[in-house]
Structure formats: C-alpha cells, structure tokens
Amino acid sequence: MTSNVSRLEPRRTEDGSFSLFSHQVGEGFHSGKGAVAEAWSKFVEPADLERWPPGSCLRVLDICFGTGSNTAALLEAAEQRQLSLEWWGLELDPDPLRLALADESFRQQWQPTALEILQQLQQPEAEPGMVSAWQHPALGRGQLFWGDARACLPALQASATGRLDLVLMDAFSPSRCPQLWTVEFLGALAALLAPQGRLLTYCSAAAVRQALMLADLQIASIAAPSGLRQQSHDWSGGTAASPMSLTDAPLLRPLSAMEQEHLGTNAAEPYRDPTFNAERAEILRERQRAQQLAMQRGGVEATSSWRRRWGLGKEISNHQ
Ligand SMILES: C[S@@+](CC[C@H](N)C(=O)[O-])C[C@H]1O[C@@H](n2cnc3c(N)ncnc32)[C@H](O)[C@@H]1O
Incomplete structure (x- = not known):
C-alpha cells in the first residue's frame, strides 16, 4: 500500500476541529461544519447510548476509520456513561490517522483515554491484511483491519454476524x-447487525436508502443541523437503519413525503457489485445503464423533476 502524503491536505473545519481533504478523491473527510461536530451529531447522538445501562459492553464497527474522529467521540461518550466496547475498524490507508496524530490541535481535541487508544492503533506502514489492536482496562478492546473494507469484512464475519x-x-x-455503498456491501453490513443494532451514516442518498431497504432494514432520517423539522435547503442529517423499527428514537424521524418520493426517482437506482471487487468506474457505468433502462420502461421519475417539484438546489452533496 503506497503512501503519498501530498494527496491529503489538513483542513480546519468551522467548529475549529481537524479534518483532511483528499485531492485523489476530490472530497473532504468531513462537512465544512466540523469533524467533531459531525462525529457527535451524525454518529454518537443518533446511536442513543442511553439504551444501555452502565457496565454494558457494546459491539461496534467503524467503517472508514480515517482520522479516528468518530471512534474517539464514541469512546468519550462511552467513558462518560461507563460503557465498554468490543470494537472493530476498517480502513485502507494509515496516513489519515498518522497526519491527525501529528497535529497538536487534533491531539488537544480528545480526552486522554480516547487519544491513547488512537495512538495504540497507529501503524507507520499498513499492508493489506495487517491488524492493529487497542486495549484499555475500562473501555474494552478493539482491532483495526487495514485494507479494502470489502476484502477485510470476512475476517470479522465469524465473530460479528448478528451481534x-x-x-x-x-x-x-x-x-x-x-464500492462501499452497494447492495452487496451494505447487505453484508446489515447481516452483522444485532436485532436492535443500528447502522448510522451521514449519507441520505436515495440509492443508499434503497440498498438498506433491500437488505430488509427499517430506515429513518437523522436530524439535520437545523433540527428534526425538515427544511428544503437542509433536509436530512443522514440515515439510520436497523432490523427493528426506529419509530420514536431520539434525533431520528420517519422519512418525509419528499424523502419517500426521492425513493421513486432514478436516483434510487442502487449501486451493485456482484463480484465484491469491482472498480468504481464499472459500478458507476452499470448503474447508469440500469437507470437508463428503468427510465425507458417508465414508472420512474427523473430526479431533476423531483428536485424542481420540491424547490431543491443541486448543491447538497450528501444526498446524491
Ligand atoms: C470520509 S473519510 C472517513 C473519515 C473518518 N471517519 C474520520 O472521521 O476521519 C473516508 C475514509 O475511507 C477510506 N477508504 C477509502 N476507500 C476505502 C476502502 N475501499 N476500504 C476501506 N477504507 C477506504 C479513506 O482512506 C478515508 O480514510
């Protein structure tokens, strides 16, 4: 696995927290609002840790661990509530964690225990198949699998399925x-969830929601930065999915009429990867082909007309 530091550029987000921009991918690691703010509002708070009494051990998987911000926030929340974790992480590239830990302000962002655990996971060179581990007397233990998340998933299926x-x-x-939003990959993640488990993501794309529903999960919208009431410019903070109903869960709400109709547009055509190792271009090409076929057959609305009907602009990237 080659490292090329210049393709990752440190960024400061609106809440003052550390993030990265990937020039290779053409996208930031977090929204401009803030890496720490996002970790709490899209992952830790919608997880609703109040569901577990102090002393419980939660089983958690962090996909695309990156700088470790989501796990660090979760560790802090777990410590506050006297919970422990049996934790797994998946990540392709050791550079995000290395660059983050080298940054003084990133280290200042976290409580000593969370920081110590991130430091235990650092790997100067991470070859596919390598595993880093952490252990803490009160907070539990974890393993980070380095490599393509699709290739690493089988290593934890035996111990994590349904748990x-x-x-x-x-x-x-x-x-x-x-590659990581396909019917096949999200279906494999769905199989790992315990009956009351939750998959949480910042993403509210119709194709992703469709794939989660095809995996027999119930879905709900995560509160947008403006709150649970839907605003046209800021309509969702992401998606929660679970084998069980998510009705009445704090910070989650049922899909609005607008979001339901989104699922009837050609944006809801899911990504597919039947071989579980297809390249990005191939997955995008096949989806475009399926979208064209569906439009020819009729019964699917063009996403542009749905947008016009609901007065939406084009600028909302996490909904694509
Ligand atoms: C949006 S960033 C994740 C941000 C991270 N959660 C954080 O808080 O810093 C996406 C991450 O996915 C990793 N990644 C990209 N493709 C991957 C793949 N196929 N398997 C595993 N990780 C991948 C990138 O190296 C990057 O760290």
Whole structure:
C-alpha cells in the first residue's frame, strides 16, 4: 500500500476541529461544519447510548476509520456513561490517522483515554491484511483491519454476524466511492447487525436508502443541523437503519413525503457489485445503464423533476 502524503491536505473545519481533504478523491473527510461536530451529531447522538445501562459492553464497527474522529467521540461518550466496547475498524490507508496524530490541535481535541487508544492503533506502514489492536482496562478492546473494507469484512464475519450494536458508516460519498455503498456491501453490513443494532451514516442518498431497504432494514432520517423539522435547503442529517423499527428514537424521524418520493426517482437506482471487487468506474457505468433502462420502461421519475417539484438546489452533496 503506497503512501503519498501530498494527496491529503489538513483542513480546519468551522467548529475549529481537524479534518483532511483528499485531492485523489476530490472530497473532504468531513462537512465544512466540523469533524467533531459531525462525529457527535451524525454518529454518537443518533446511536442513543442511553439504551444501555452502565457496565454494558457494546459491539461496534467503524467503517472508514480515517482520522479516528468518530471512534474517539464514541469512546468519550462511552467513558462518560461507563460503557465498554468490543470494537472493530476498517480502513485502507494509515496516513489519515498518522497526519491527525501529528497535529497538536487534533491531539488537544480528545480526552486522554480516547487519544491513547488512537495512538495504540497507529501503524507507520499498513499492508493489506495487517491488524492493529487497542486495549484499555475500562473501555474494552478493539482491532483495526487495514485494507479494502470489502476484502477485510470476512475476517470479522465469524465473530460479528448478528451481534453488532452499532455500525458507523463514513465512506466517501457514493459517487466518489460507490464500492462501499452497494447492495452487496451494505447487505453484508446489515447481516452483522444485532436485532436492535443500528447502522448510522451521514449519507441520505436515495440509492443508499434503497440498498438498506433491500437488505430488509427499517430506515429513518437523522436530524439535520437545523433540527428534526425538515427544511428544503437542509433536509436530512443522514440515515439510520436497523432490523427493528426506529419509530420514536431520539434525533431520528420517519422519512418525509419528499424523502419517500426521492425513493421513486432514478436516483434510487442502487449501486451493485456482484463480484465484491469491482472498480468504481464499472459500478458507476452499470448503474447508469440500469437507470437508463428503468427510465425507458417508465414508472420512474427523473430526479431533476423531483428536485424542481420540491424547490431543491443541486448543491447538497450528501444526498446524491
Ligand atoms: C470520509 S473519510 C472517513 C473519515 C473518518 N471517519 C474520520 O472521521 O476521519 C473516508 C475514509 O475511507 C477510506 N477508504 C477509502 N476507500 C476505502 C476502502 N475501499 N476500504 C476501506 N477504507 C477506504 C479513506 O482512506 C478515508 O480514510
């Protein structure tokens, strides 16, 4: 696995927290609002840790671990509530964590325990198949699998299937990294969830929601930065999915009429990867072909007309 530091550029987000921009992918690791703010509002708070009494051990998978911000926030929340974790992480590239830990302000962002755990996971060179581990007397233990998340998943299927309480899904957006938003990959993640487990993601793309529903999960919208009431410019903070109904869960709401109709547009054509190792271009090409076929057959609305009907602009990237 080659490292090329210049393709990752450190960025400061609106809340003052550390983030990265990937020139290779053409996308930031977090929204401009803030890496720490996002970790709390899109992952930790919608996880609703109040569901577990102090002393419980939660099983958690962090997909696209990156700088470790989502896990660090979760560790802090777990420590506050006297919870421990049995944790797994998946990540292709050791550079995001290395660059983050080298940054003084990133280290200042976290409580000593969370920082110590991130430091335990650091690997100067991470070859596919390598595993880093952490251990803490009160907070539990974890393993980070280095490599393509699709190739690493089988290593944890035996111990995690049907047992995970939380899956934090933070891949680059579907158009940039469709490999990790396919019916097959999201279906494999769904199989890991315990009956009351939750998959949480910042993403509210119709194709992703469709794939989650095809995996027999119930879905709900995560509160947008403006709150649970839907605003046309800011209509969702992401998606929660679970084998169980998510009705009445704090910070989650049922899909609005607008979001339901989004699922009837050609944007809801899911990404597919039947061989589980297809390249990005191939996945995008096949989806475009399927979208054209569906439009020819009729019964699917063009996403542009749905946008016009609901007065939406084009600028909302996490909804694509
Ligand atoms: C949006 S960033 C994740 C941000 C991260 N959660 C954080 O808080 O810093 C996406 C991450 O996915 C990783 N990635 C990209 N493709 C991957 C793949 N196929 N398998 C595993 N990780 C991948 C990138 O190296 C990057 O760290």
